[in-house]
Amino acid sequence: MTHWIVAPIILPALVAPFVVLTARYHIGIQRVLSVAAIVALIAVAASLAWQAADGTTTLYQMSDWAAPFGIVLVADRLSTMMVLLTSVLALFVLLYAIGSGWDDRGRHFHALFQFQLMGIMGAFLTGDLFNLFVFFEVLLIASYGLMIHAGGNARLKAGVQYVLFNLIGSTLFLFALGSLYAETGTLNMADLAQRVALIGPEETVGIRVASVLLLLVFAIKAALVPLHFWLPSSYSEAPAPVAALFAIMTKVGAYAIIRVYTMVFPPELDSTAGLFDVWLLPAALVSLALGMMGVLAAKKLDRLVAFSVIGSMGMVMISISLFTPEGIAAALYYIVHSTLVGATLFLISDLVRTGRANLDLTPQPVIAGNALTAGLYFAAAIAMAGLPPLSGFLGKLLVLDAAYDSALLVWIWAIVLSSSLISILGFARAGSILFWKAHSVEAGEDRDFGVRPSALSYVAVGGLITLLAAHTILAGQVHGYTTKMAAQLFSPEPYISQVLETPGKLSKSKEGDH
Numbered sequence: 001m002t003h004w005i006v007a008p009i010i011l012p013a014l015v016a017p018f019v020v021l022t023a024r025y026h027i028g029i030q031r032v033l034s035v036a037a038i039v040a041l042i043a044v045a046a047s048l049a050w051q052a053a054d055g056t057t058t059l060y061q062m063s064d065w066a067a068p069f070g071i072v073l074v075a076d077r078l079s080t081m082m083v084l085l086t087s088v089l090a091l092f093v094l095l096y097a098i099g100s101g102w103d104d105r106g107r108h109f110h111a112l113f114q115f116q117l118m119g120i121m122g123a124f125l126t127g128d129l130f131n132l133f134v135f136f137e138v139l140l141i142a143s144y145g146l147m148i149h150a151g152g153n154a155r156l157k158a159g160v161q162y163v164l165f166n167l168i169g170s171t172l173f174l175f176a177l178g179s180l181y182a183e184t185g186t187l188n189m190a191d192l193a194q195r196v197a198l199i200g201p202e203e204t205v206g207i208r209v210a211s212v213l214l215l216l217v218f219a220i221k222a223a224l225v226p227l228h229f230w231l232p233s234s235y236s237e238a239p240a241p242v243a244a245l246f247a248i249m250t251k252v253g254a255y256a257i258i259r260v261y262t263m264v265f266p267p268e269l270d271s272t273a274g275l276f277d278v279w280l281l282p283a284a285l286v287s288l289a290l291g292m293m294g295v296l297a298a299k300k301l302d303r304l305v306a307f308s309v310i311g312s313m314g315m316v317m318i319s320i321s322l323f324t325p326e327g328i329a330a331a332l333y334y335i336v337h338s339t340l341v342g343a344t345l346f347l348i349s350d351l352v353r354t355g356r357a358n359l360d361l362t363p364q365p366v367i368a369g370n371a372l373t374a375g376l377y378f379a380a381a382i383a384m385a386g387l388p389p390l391s392g393f394l395g396k397l398l399v400l401d402a403a404y405d406s407a408l409l410v411w412i413w414a415i416v417l418s419s420s421l422i423s424i425l426g427f428a429r430a431g432s433i434l435f436w437k438a439h440s441v442e443a444g445e446d447r448d449f450g451v452r453p454s455a456l457s458y459v460a461v462g463g464l465i466t467l468l469a470a471h472t473i474l475a476g477q478v479h480g481y482t483t484k485m486a487a488q489l490f491s492p493e494p495y496i497s498q499v500l501e502t503p504g505k506l507s508k509s510k511e512g513d514h
Helices: 004-022 027-052 077-100 109-125 129-147 153-184 189-198 205-221 230-237 240-246 249-263 275-297 301-321 325-354 370-385 391-405 409-440 455-473 475-489 493-501
Strands: 057-061 072-075 506-509
Touching: 004 027, 004 057, 004 072, 004 109, 027 057, 027 072, 027 077, 027 109, 057 493, 072 077, 072 109, 072 493, 077 109, 077 240, 077 249, 077 325, 077 455, 077 475, 109 129, 109 249, 129 153, 129 240, 129 249, 153 189, 153 205, 153 230, 189 249, 189 493, 205 249, 205 275, 230 240, 230 301, 240 249, 240 301, 240 325, 249 301, 249 325, 249 475, 275 301, 275 409, 301 325, 301 391, 301 409, 325 370, 325 391, 325 455, 325 475, 370 391, 370 409, 370 455, 391 409, 391 455, 391 475, 455 475
Parallel strands: none
Antiparallel strands: 057 072, 057 506
């Protein structure tokens, strides 16, 4: 018997209060404990991902209560990949926070960071919609504390806006759960899949309402237009390491759509017909276009990065809204890419902030560490814009290839290609102002404003760039794995039978066993 499935949730949940109670005033001890916990988390996540790589689905029943009555955690290819991605991202973000000193600018950064990880890991591993709601709330509470870390009126205002908008999402989530429970009597995802499939076409009103509400909730989390208003201010005003960690939070919404709508509301279900091709796909196309126009129009670097995140989520949601195995496989490849490059750009914006008076896109004196920071920005901008040879280019090719059978093929190709051109112009404009036109300032000005970022800060950003390069070099293997993942998602019978039919605290099933 193993308890490793619950470890990604329990480990940060134990470290956070331990840090507060025993090392509250000792930042050095907090740093050691946080880094050690995340290294352990990466080891556990890698082990779970390796176990799931052959198609094995592993079930853990909390307190030995069988589904659908008890809380269950389920580890399959999708959930373990997202857990591993979060763990690796968290390590580099934490190293940057330590190197830049952001963790020492306010109280309880490390404890809140761990609670944030707990919520993210729980959302990826849970097999129950109500517990997904619970972990969403853990995310909301911890993320608000991190967002207002180090204080400031602008940060507080953005944090309040972020909380209010997400509380609306939480309210809609409760309404959706109430509708589902009233119709089916359960909130376990595997049990829901079986019961929803048995509901006749004439009795699907409640299910239709619940499916639409759930899609709205997950679209809010994914910052999909027109539900994206909370993201630009929230992410641009948050401390850079916090915004970098938040790069994975929009992917929680995308993950939830993939998980719930491939299992509970599959494409052949009449009660949810039209949700993706009629509503989600147009919204995703508008999100991509609006996000990249925001990149071109941004007057500050942090706002530019925030809008690029909206655009990248539009790209992810275009692929998801195709709702085919090819589309989901491309979306999963692009999720990894966009998470890494979004976090990288937020950290690079802080490198610029360290050596500059502000992040306004206006010519100013040359910053400290200009050449190295410019090189990192150049690499990250290429990746986000989707230029070869990095993974953004390959990811967009996969999405375009998956769209061949779509009725909106022409629109998809036109918007993806034109938005790529717009993003190239936006990033080129910003880079020119920040790093090239800086040499054109008056000779009498101080040409080395601020201090040079620490070596550890550069190591953290360089590590994320290295991961992007690896994601490009191993694109064939990664896409092959996401293709298997998509096939597993569209054939959920082993997952469902594993959750509902196997007694005992821990059990495993493998593709082809059912």
